[in-house]
Amino acid sequence: MTSSITTLRALLAATIFFAAAPSWAENVLYRGNAGEPTTLDQHHTSINIEEFILKDLYEGLTLYDAKGVIVPGAAESWTLSKDGLTYTFKIRENAKWSDGSPVTAEDFVFSFRRAEDPKTAAAYANILYPIKNAEKVNKGELPIDQLGARAIDAKTLELTVERPTPFFLELLAHQTALPLSKASVEKNGADFVKPGVLVSNGAFKLAEHVANDHLTLVKNPEHWDAANTKLDKVIFYPLEDQAAAVRRYEAGELHVDYNFSADQLPRLRQQFGGEVHVSPALATYYYTFDTRSAPMDDVRVRRALSMAVDRDFLANEIYKGAQQPLYSWIPPGIASYGTPEKADFADKGQLDREDEALKLMKDAGYGEGGKPLTLEIRYNTNPNHERVATAIADMWKTTFGAQVSLVNLDVSSHYSYLQQDGKYSAARAGWTADYADAENFLSLNISTNKTFNYAHWKNADYDALMAKSYDEQNPEARQKLLHQAEAILMKEQPVAPFLVNNDLWLVSKKVQGWYDNANNQHLSRFLSVSN
Template sequence: MKKKVLLLASIVMTAAFVATACGTSAPTTPTTAPTTPAAKKILRTNNSSEPGSLDPALAQGTHESWVLDHTFEGLMKRSKEGLIVEGVAEKYTLADDQVTYTFTLRDDAKWSNGEKVTAQDFEFAWKRVLDPALAADYSYQMFYLKNGAKYNSGEAKVEDVGVKAIDEKTLEVVLEVPTAYFLELTAFYTYYPVNKKLVESNADWAKDPKTYVSNGPFKLTDWVHNASIKLEKTDTYYDAANVKLDGIEFAILEDATTAWQKYEGGEFDFLTPIPGPVVGQLKASNSSELVIGTDLATYYYNFNSKRAPFDNAKVRRGLSMAIDRKTIVEKITMGGQTPAEGVVPFGMFDENNTEYRTAVGNLIKYDLTEAKKVFEEGLAEAGMTLAQFNAKGFKLLYNTSETHKKIAEAVQNMWKTSLGVEIGLENVEFQVKLDREKAGDYDISRAGWIGDYADPMTFIDLWETTSSYNDAKFSNAEYDKLVAESKATVDQKVRMENMRKAEKLLMEQMPIAPVYFYTQPYVQKSYVSGIYKPINRYPYFIYADINK
């Protein structure tokens, strides 16, 4: 409304000037007419789900990290070219021992409240993630730090953890073992700093935009729960001169069809995810607005291995073998996804610098005859008949989404047709799904994982017995041993061979049923430019622009 009033005033003033000029023969000096202030550049999109927390230490999914990746920045960051480059860190060195890093912070790194970002902020933030009292789901990502795991389990003191502020600008980090992908981890949101002084004085700082302080290109200015999140450009950001947007507005709509309708109606400038049929239509019409983004991610189903009969590997394998993955990606998702061949997707390399996935091979089988045989054997071992199984009323849990619903309905029908199995469907909000998985309150659940870093370990270590994200409640001593040995060595051949063995073991036990390897289709209006998508993150708007 304010813009309309300003525009009307401008028109009236211009009209008055013209009338005066026409009514006199006296010469006039050319006058510049008042101009309407340029409209703010606000990029509008949809976040799909309500965040559980916008505290970097407590966040656990893309519904949170997409916001955090625009409000915070780590020691390193992802460039437009997909490289890991210096962020808050101006430079770094790695000692000859291959475990001691020294990071020097930028002089111009500031918080959104104008205070300086210090090495003490990083030390505090990382140790806070490890603090057992915080119970952060992602605490294990800090176990790379010397004594990180021991402090988290109460076997060491906080001062024993391998991160220390030498002075305001210098952060010393000591790892347990050499870790090739550690620099990439420092660009991950769990490693983002928090303002030590603020967090110590206000435990609820991340719940209210009025008290929210961050160090990235944008700051949180408004959060209407289950409705919208608004970000505003941060003038204190060291690279603010290259940030062209004035802000970002995230709606929070779980229904992808409704979100698409809003995009079509001009209410959004960018959108992901997109309903599968829409992706198919856009591809068929060669739409200039459609982009098929690459993704380092796997879509899968968890089996609750603590609940009979899903505690039987044959039952799990039988259900997995009855899933027609090719039909799902060709008829439902239609965004260039590929049927899963294991838990580790394509896009990462082994000790020979060749595709890891190719070397491991396809570990997923689709065989309806064998599926029925194995499933029935598993039920018999579990002391259960098919009729008893069906009488249990087991359900497949998924978070609200038209695509998840269609995939679940398809799998439900495949199991019914091929195995005679009757599985109900239950949809809930994303955060509710996450909470129920953590509590083990489900039979089968839909899940997905985007790699935190570009190494197969980001998928393999999910199913260690003690992993925070082992929602299938899987436990296997040999698997744990292979993962631990892989993490404890710098010998790439040993690392990779152990991970290959671990993945094969996992697919024999089948605590999860991988369905497909993701892509990330998205659409953006023709007037939007500068968006880029790292292989394992949601698209970045940091250097986006709007020119209508």
């Protein structure tokens, strides 16, 4: 009798426990993002703050899995012609938009045409230039219906490329290649991005967007793989103030936080141990010089300024070892490229560099006994960038007697300023590889790249080498051309690479399914939160 009563009590207790357990509760992921997205129109975005959100909302033909490996997305399969020029994609039969309508090949054709239509002025139109006629369409030289994209039937898409492109499947996972619902865009115009209007085909759909406060995504039940999406909701917080973001993480208000201040690395490692992720990336931290006017139109000035920057100090004192010094434009780690081309002063000691820099600056007519050197450094608001700018300003003042002023803007305004031809002398920028190929870095500085050639640099030899590399089919010969182009870039220094970036994340122990990867791809659909 006593045994039966005890058993009954145990069963009742268990029933009460499980009734009170959070198994029925929503599985919500709280993500700290490094700023407010400029837009949710994929054709007008260019930075990862927007990418993280867009790739939760939309799904391209291909996508990166949890480990950063390219896998099928909205396309379940594809074939490639023997000449390497024609891709035929089979869109999943059960791929649907969040409004229940089918995702079609025509949606992708519409999206690619919109990206290359010069009227769209897509920030990243060049990423799809490997598609046949894309560059000519984007420059207004051909009508958009001449783009090498066509719907064979509702679920079969054919893409033709200008030349064999080894990294084409990675390009199709880029945010610019994410599809749009043709019906929604044609019906709603620019309003298609608004909550309650936006139609997406990814694992989540947009529920709410309060600018500069939060952005809420909810699970998309129409997604073809919805059964394997464990999260019910993802809330992004635009936290440009890194100290505030860390405090919110410490308070348990965030499960994930991106890009904390590097000087906090030792303390955070001591406090959170394995929750601190320092993930090596194919990413360059650099300064760009506006070559359109003096003094930055003089290669001697650019080289002198670059030489005077103590990269070891930046890496070890400001970033506490979270970044590494860099003297090449392309970061190490691209297997197909090999060892990057370093600037010719890379192997000299810092004192020797400064002596040579002084001579170059004097020859250019600036500094002691010459014209005064007045410079402006622009950077996007961020404690790390502010410390770097302050340190570099001091180095230039100490070495050359330069008068240096600092100007900072929020991240969206900063890059908009650079992309809209704003005048400056030196500006902070960064580049993270869209795909693991040296061309992705070198193409930024082609004179015709109006979006990312912030320096407005023009070099005919460089342009010719890059043009030739696009036509070269032999991999070894192609890499040789790219190396020659990088050597010119590092000699001319329109851009001064300073650091190899690492991605800095705080990831709660409650988060399951997280894998560090060089592509910095962490789609929420692969994550879950334990209570």
